[in-house]
Amino acid sequence: xxxxxxxxxxxxxxxxxxxxxxxxxxxxxxxxxxxxxxxxxxxxxxxxxxxxxxxxxxxxxxxxxxxxxxxxxxxxxxxxxxxxxxxxxxxxxxxxxxxxxxxxxxxxxxxxxxxxxxxxxxxxxxxxxxxxxxxxxxxxxxxxxxxxxxxxxxxxxxxxxxxxxxxxxxxxxxxxxxxxxxxxxxxxxxxxxxxxxxxxxxxxxxxxxxxxxxxxxxxxxxxxxxxxxxxxxxxxxxxxxxxxxxxxxxxxxxxxxxxxxxxxxxxxxxxxxxxxxxxxxxxxxxxxxxxxxxxxxxxxxxxxxxxxxxxxxxxxxxxxxxxxxxxxxxxxxxxxxxxxxxxxxxxxxxxxxxxxxxxxxxxxxxxxxxxxxxxxxxxxxxxxxxxxxxxxxxxxxxxxxxxxxxxxxxxxxxxxxxxxxxxxxxxxxxxxxxxxxxxxxxxxxxxxxxxxxxxxxxxxxxxxxxxxxxxxxxxxxxxxxxxxxxxxxxxxxxx
Numbered sequence: 001x002x003x004x005x006x007x008x009x010x011x012x013x014x015x016x017x018x019x020x021x022x023x024x025x026x027x028x029x030x031x032x033x034x035x036x037x038x039x040x041x042x043x044x045x046x047x048x049x050x051x052x053x054x055x056x057x058x059x060x061x062x063x064x065x066x067x068x069x070x071x072x073x074x075x076x077x078x079x080x081x082x083x084x085x086x087x088x089x090x091x092x093x094x095x096x097x098x099x100x101x102x103x104x105x106x107x108x109x110x111x112x113x114x115x116x117x118x119x120x121x122x123x124x125x126x127x128x129x130x131x132x133x134x135x136x137x138x139x140x141x142x143x144x145x146x147x148x149x150x151x152x153x154x155x156x157x158x159x160x161x162x163x164x165x166x167x168x169x170x171x172x173x174x175x176x177x178x179x180x181x182x183x184x185x186x187x188x189x190x191x192x193x194x195x196x197x198x199x200x201x202x203x204x205x206x207x208x209x210x211x212x213x214x215x216x217x218x219x220x221x222x223x224x225x226x227x228x229x230x231x232x233x234x235x236x237x238x239x240x241x242x243x244x245x246x247x248x249x250x251x252x253x254x255x256x257x258x259x260x261x262x263x264x265x266x267x268x269x270x271x272x273x274x275x276x277x278x279x280x281x282x283x284x285x286x287x288x289x290x291x292x293x294x295x296x297x298x299x300x301x302x303x304x305x306x307x308x309x310x311x312x313x314x315x316x317x318x319x320x321x322x323x324x325x326x327x328x329x330x331x332x333x334x335x336x337x338x339x340x341x342x343x344x345x346x347x348x349x350x351x352x353x354x355x356x357x358x359x360x361x362x363x364x365x366x367x368x369x370x371x372x373x374x375x376x377x378x379x380x381x382x383x384x385x386x387x388x389x390x391x392x393x394x395x396x397x398x399x400x401x402x403x404x405x406x407x408x409x410x411x412x413x414x415x416x417x418x419x420x421x422x423x424x425x426x427x428x429x430x431x432x433x434x435x436x437x438x439x440x441x442x443x444x445x446x447x448x449x450x451x452x453x454x455x456x457x458x459x460x461x462x463x464x465x466x467x468x469x470x471x472x473x474x475x476x477x478x479x480x481x482x483x484x485x486x487x488x489x490x491x492x493x494x495x
Contacts, residue, residue, distance in 0.1 A: 004025075004034065004035065004036055004037045005035065005036040005037070005185070006023070006036070006037045007036060007037065007038055007039065007184070007185060007188045007208075008039060008188070009039045009041060009045065009049075009188075009205075009206055009207055009208055010188065010191035010194075010195070010204070010205055010206040011045070011048050011049045011052050011202075011205045011206075011207065012048070012049075012052035012055075012056075012201050012202045012205065013052075013195070013200070013201025013202060014201070016039075016048075017039050018039040018040050018041045018042065018045055018209070019041075019042070019044040019045050019048070020040075020042065020044075022039070022040040022042075023037040023038060023039055023040055024037070024038055024040045024181065024209075024210075025037060025038075026038050026095055026182070026183070026184060026185055027182075027331075027332075028094050028095070028097070029096065029097030029319075029327070029328040029329065029330050029331070029367055029368050030097055030318055030319055030320075030327070030328050030365065030367040031365065031366060031367060032365075032366040032367055032368065033366075035094060035095075036095070036185050038181070038184045038185070038188075038208050038209075039208050039209065040208070040209050040210070040213070041207050041208055041209035041213070041214040042209060042213045042214055042217070043213070043214070043217040045207055045209065045214055046207060046214045046217035046218045046221060047217070047221065048207075049176045049205045049207040049218065050147060050176065050218065050221040050223040050224055051223060052201070052202040052205055053147035053148075053174040053175065053176050053202055053203075053205055053223065053224075054146065054147045054174070054223040055202055056147075056174045056200060056201060056202030056203050057144070057146050057147055057173065057174040057202075060200055060201070060202070061200040062172075062174065062199075062200045062202075062203050063172070066122070067121045067122035067124065067172070068121065068122040070118075070121045070122075070169060070170060070172060071118040071119060071120075071121035071122055071170065072118070073118075073169075073197055073198060073199055074114045074115075074117055074118030074121065074166065074169060074170060075114065075115055075118040075119075076197045076198070077114050077193060077194060077197040077199075078111035078112070078113075078114035078115045078118065079111070080193040080196055080197055081107065081110055081111045081114065081190075081193060082108065082111045084189075084193065085104065085107035085108045085110075085111075086104060086107070087189075088107055088158070088186055088189050088190065089103040089104040089106070089107040090103075090320065091185055091186050091189055092106075092107070092157060092158065092183070092185075092186045093319050093320050094185070094320075095157075095182075095183045095184075095185045095186060096154055096155065096157070096182070096183045096330045097283075097319050097327050097328040097329070097330050097367070097368070098155070098156075098282060098283070098285070098319060098327055098330070099282075099319045099324055099325070099327050100319060100320050100321070100322060100324075101322050101324075102281070102282060103156075106156060106158070106159050107158065109159075110158055110159055110162050112450050113162035113163070113166040113450045113466075114162065114166055116166065116450045116451065117166035117167050117169070117170040117450075117471065118166075118170065120167075120170050120468065120471055121169075121170040121171075124142050124170075124171065124471065124475065125142075126139055126140040126141045126142055126477075127139065127140050129479075133481075133495060134485075135483060135484045135485040136481060136482070136483055136484065136485075136495075137481070137482040137483075137484060138479065138480070138481050138482075139479075139480050140477055140478065140479050140480070141477070141478045141480065142171075142472070142475040142476070142477055142478075143172070143475060143476055143477075143478055144171045144172035144173040144474065144475060144476075145171075145173055145225040145226050145249060145474060145475070145476055146173060146174070146223070146224075146225035146226075147173070147174050147175070147176065147223050147224055147225055148164075148168045148173045148174070148175050148176070148224070148225060148226040148227075148228065148474065149175075149176050149177075149178065149218050149219065149224045149226065149227045149228070150164035150165060150168070150175060150176070150177045150178070150227075150228045150229075151177075151178045151211075151215060151218075151219075151227065151228070151229045151230070151231065151239065152164075152177060152178075152179050152180060152187070152230055153180055153230045153231045153287075154179075154180035154182040154183040154330050154331065155282065155285045155286060155287075155330065156286075157179055157180065157183045157184075157186050157187055158186055158187065158190055160230045160253075161177055161179075161187060161190070162450075163228075163230070163253075163454070163465040163466060163470070164177075164228040164251075164465065165177070165204070166450070166470075167465075167470040167471040167473070167474050168228075168474045169199075169203070169204070170471055170474075171471050171474040171475050173225075173226075173474055174202060174203050174204070174205075175203065175204050175205070176205045176206075176207055176218060176224075177204070177205070177206050177207070178206075178207050178208070178209075178211075178214065178215050178218055179206065179208060180231075181208070181209060181210050181211070182330060182331045183330070184206075184208045187206050187208075188206055188208070190206075191204065191206045211235065216242065219239055219242045219243055219248075220242050220243075220245070220246060222246065224248060225248065225249065226248060226249035226250065226251070226473075226474065227239060227243045227248055227249070227250050227251075228250070228251040228252075228465075229250070229251070229252050229253070230253045230254075230287075231254065232254065232255055232388070232390075233254040233255040233388070233413075233414070233459050233460070236252045236254040236255075236461065239252070240252060240462075249473070250462060250463070251455075251461075251462060251463035251464075251465065251473055252461040252462045252463065253287065253416075253454070253455055253456065253460075253461045253465060254287070254414075254416075254456060254459060254460050254461040255287060255388040255390075255414055255416070255459070255460060256287045256288055256289065256291075256388060256414045256415075256416030256417060256456065256460055257291055257292060257385070257386065257387070257388055257412045257413075257414045258278070258288055258289060258290050258291065258292065258414070258416055258417040258418055258419070258437065259290070259292045259293075259294050259405075259408065259409035259418050259419070259435075260274065260275055260278045260279075260290030260292065260293050260294065260418070260419040260421075260445065261294040261399075261405050261409060261418065261419060261420050261421065261431070262275070262293070262294065262295050262296065262299065262303060262421040263296050263402075263405075263420075263421060263422040263424070263427065264296040264298040264299045265422055265423045265424055266299075266421035266422050266423065266443075267421070267423065267443070268299065268302070268303060268306065269306075270421070270443065271303070271421040272303065272306045272307055272310055273310070274290075274419060274421060274443075274444065274445045275290065275293050275307055275394070275445075276307070276310055276311060276314075277290075277445050277446055278290025278291075278293075278419060278445045278446065279291055279293070279392060279393070279394045280311060280314060280325070280326055280372050280392050280394075281446065283326055283327050283328065283329060283330075283370075283391065283392050284338075284389070284390065284391045284392040284393060285329065285330060285334070285390055285391065286446070287388075287390075287416055287460075288416055288417040288439065288446060289390070290394075290417075290419050290445055291388070291389060291393065291394060291395060292378075292380075292385055292394075292395050292397060292408075292409075292412075293307075293394055293395065293396045293397065294397050294398075294399050294405055294408055294409060295396060295397070295398055295399070296398075296399060296400075296405075297398045297399065297400055300396075300398045304353070304374075304376060304396060307374065307396075308353060308354055308374065311354055311372050311374065312354060314326045314372050316359055316361055316363060316364055316369060316371075317361070317363035317364060318363070318365075326369075326372055326392060327369075328364070328367040328368045328369045329368045329369070329370055329391060330368075331368075332368060334368075334390060334391065335368035335370065337389070337390070337391070338370050338389055338390070338391030338392075338393060339357065339358065339370065341383075341384060341387070341389045341391070341393060342356055342357065342370075342373055342393060344383055344384060345375050345378075345382070345383075345384035345393070345395070348382045348383060348384060349377065349382075350375040350376070350377050350378045350382060350384055350395070351375060351376045351377040352373065352374070352375055353374050353375070353376050354371075354372060354373060354374040355370070355371030355372050355373035355374065355392070356371065356373050357370070357371060357373075358370060358371070359371045370391055370392055370393075371392075372392045372394075373392060373393045373394065374394045374396065375393070375394065375395050375396060376396045377396075378395040378396055378397050379397070380397055380408045380411055380412075382395075385397065385412075386412055386413070388414070402427065402430070402431070405431075406431070406434050406435065409435055409436075410434075410435065410436045413458055413459045414456065414457075414458060414459055414460045415436040415437045415438065415456050415457025415458040415459075415460050416437060416438055416439070416455075416456040416457075416460035416461070417437050417438065417439040417440070417441070417456075418431075418435045418437040418439070418440050418441070419440075419441045419442075419444075419445045420432065420435075420440065420441070420442045420443070421442075421443055422442070422443070428442045428443075436457045436458065437456070437457055437460075438453075438454065438455045438456045438457055438460065438461075438464070439454060448466070449466065450466055450467075451466070451467055452466055452467050453465070453466055453467040453469045453470065454466045454467075
């Protein structure tokens with residue numbers, strides 16, 4: 001019998017099993033075998049977590065801390081993450097199958113989020129308003145919302161948590177993380193660092209389980225003031241509807257069908273690398289994946305040739321090896337979904353020029369691998385060009401001029417990101433202005449920073465994460481009026 005790592009939830013500063021003792025298995029995508037047991041929380045556990053977060057927000061040590069003290073705790077947490085970055089990165093690789101080269105880089109970078117928002121904690125300032133009312137002093141305060149819920153996706157659990165937790169705690173809120181049921185282990189390991197950093201009990205909680213069992217119960221719990229969700233557009237819509245029924249604040253970072261646009265004046269060598277980075281890095285399992293490659297018709301054929309030459313050399317296999325370039329798909333349902341979309345594309349008449357099915361290479365073992373796949377002859381109206389695949393599948397679409405490129409790029413329901421490859425600064429600025437996307441990269445792709453707002457247009461989501469803008473979404477503004485008058489005027493007339 002296999003030896004499993006058995007985890008517990010972290011609620012109210014205590015490590016605990018699910019109320020009914022149930023667990024579920026977490027699988028290693030490379031081996032296709034289970035390796036950990038995760039508590040299967042349900043409504044009772046959701047209530048425990050929500051009450052713990054609410055209690056920590058309203059009583060105890062957390063609300064007594066000054067802003068600079070909250071910042072100091074966040075910076076201490078950052079140092080602990082940096083200390084354990086390599087160890088936790090390997091746990092993420094084991095749980096979600098992404099490359100150690102990428103996950104180790106993420107874990108080494110994640111401390112910057114907590115340093116940054118720790119630095120912002122004591123810089124939340126209201127304003128004195130020069131009011132038009134006589135004998136009146138008017139000012140504003142920015143105050144925390146309360147207990148906040150973060151629901152994270154399986155592709156980058158701790159990076160996506162940093163997007164939410166850093167600003168939430170800096171603003172003075174408490175927090176519950178409900179990680180994906182496919183990748184809960186690294187978040188539970190992270191909770192050990194929060195405990196070690198000395199945060200008061202209940203300030204940070206991890207409630208694990210399935211969305212329909214514990215996730216939904218958390219979203220609608222009356223103690224939860226805000227929900228921040230990263231995931232699919234379909235699930236995000238359900239979260240939005242449920243949160244809206246109680247008028248909760250929401251931040252949603254949802255799907256994408258991002259265009260990566262290459263003009264005929266681009267540096268083609270760099271653009272080919274950008275196209276590869278946009279779709280095959282992270283096995284295409286990223287919301288900003290450049291899954292639509294728009295090529296100027298003058299360079300279409302030579303660019304595809306160069307693209308095939310480079311993509312066909314991608315090294316697949318064990319994601320824990322530093323030289324592996326394409327790892328497995330993280331979950332069995334996603335694996336089947338990607339394969340299904342490949343068949344849909346073939347049925348729609350797209351031409352498969354690379355890959356096109358399950359990877360059967362010996363180095364892929366029994367894992368959930370899909371060959372890096374490229375389709376040409378794609379029309380933007382095809383499902384393969386309109387719907388998020390979330391896998392290593394690229395659609396190549398030709399265009400004639402700038403206007404057609406813009407029309408194709410914007411003609412989807414999503415608007416998360418876009419890439420532009422050109423040496424013409426006028427074109428670069430014009431495209432960045434007219435593209436309907438929350439992030440536009442010019443002559444690069446997949447660049448992110450804790451300092452830069454991130455979020456989507458259209459059905460790619462609501463609100464922004466990262467940067468100074470993010471912390472304001474975890475605050476509410478209070479206006480204060482103080483009369484200095486010695487005599488109260490007519491009480492029946494509004495001042």
